[in-house]
Amino acid sequence: MKIQTNDDVTLRDIRQEDITDYIRWETIETEWQLWDAPWLYEGRTPEQCERELKEYIEKLGRWVSEASEYSDSSIRSRFEIDYQGEHVGSCASYLIDGDCNILDGCDTTSLGRAIGICVFDPQYRRHGIATAALTGLIDYLKAHGSQRIFTQTWSGNERMIALAKKLGFKEYRRKDGIRQVRGGVYDGLTFELMR
Numbered sequence: 001m002k003i004q005t006n007d008d009v010t011l012r013d014i015r016q017e018d019i020t021d022y023i024r025w026e027t028i029e030t031e032w033q034l035w036d037a038p039w040l041y042e043g044r045t046p047e048q049c050e051r052e053l054k055e056y057i058e059k060l061g062r063w064v065s066e067a068s069e070y071s072d073s074s075i076r077s078r079f080e081i082d083y084q085g086e087h088v089g090s091c092a093s094y095l096i097d098g099d100c101n102i103l104d105g106c107d108t109t110s111l112g113r114a115i116g117i118c119v120f121d122p123q124y125r126r127h128g129i130a131t132a133a134l135t136g137l138i139d140y141l142k143a144h145g146s147q148r149i150f151t152q153t154w155s156g157n158e159r160m161i162a163l164a165k166k167l168g169f170k171e172y173r174r175k176d177g178i179r180q181v182r183g184g185v186y187d188g189l190t191f192e193l194m195r
């Protein structure tokens with residue numbers, strides 16, 4: 001299944017050949033880790049990196065085999081992003097609870113669905129890719145019954161905050177000082193889509 005969001009940006013299911021890109025983004029082109037939940041990556045030992053990479057590759061393999069079984073009507077929780085035919089990122093959605101924490105799997109008591117995005121290679125940033133991809137993802141989620149849509153970041157991620165506001169999100173919940181990044185203390189932010 002493919003969603004053509006504009007002439008340049010397509011959302012599609014994950015494929016086997018994407019795994020090579022993910023290994024590169026995990027091991028060589030890692031700048032995005034400074035911004036996308038950086039607390040998960042800071043201060044890891046080489047052994048931890050190796051173990052987490054192995055687990056991640058296994059998870060990607062599972063996602064590829066699950067995606068190969070999808071029908072057009074299966075509800076997707078993640079998409080790969082192609083820009084002019086090049087694999088440049090991914091976007092995904094997950095359920096959050098009333099306290100804005102991530103919920104595993106399906107839960108009828110969820111507050112709603114949060115969306116996230118990464119354009120891994122900095123050279124592809126500021127080309128309107130995230131705007132197009134998240135607009136496509138929001139339309140997809142609304143068409144599949146999501147009523148409340150959120151996005152989450154931290155107070156040091158100014159690009160993501162500006163992107164959220166541009167898309168029509170408003171701050172919904174701020175958790176003071178819960179994130180420590182590169183020696184600084186930041187707030188955890190949840191935004192809700194108001195349109």
Ligand SMILES: CC(C)(COP(=O)(O)OP(=O)(O)OC[C@H]1O[C@@H](n2cnc3c(N)ncnc32)[C@H](O)[C@@H]1OP(=O)(O)O)[C@@H](O)C(=O)NCCC(=O)NCCS
Binds near residue numbers: 032124126127
């Ligand atoms: C945040 C991110 C997804 C934006 O992707 P992008 O494709 O560059 O975004 P777009 O080109 O669609 O820009 C959309 C808006 O984001 C904001 N933005 C993007 N880059 C910005 C920058 N360098 N400075 C300020 N605002 C910026 C602007 O509001 C911009 O709208 P405008 O161009 O009309 O001013 C991208 O920078 C990224 O992947 N960063 C690393 C991973 C990350 O932080 N993910 C979010 C985790 S919560």
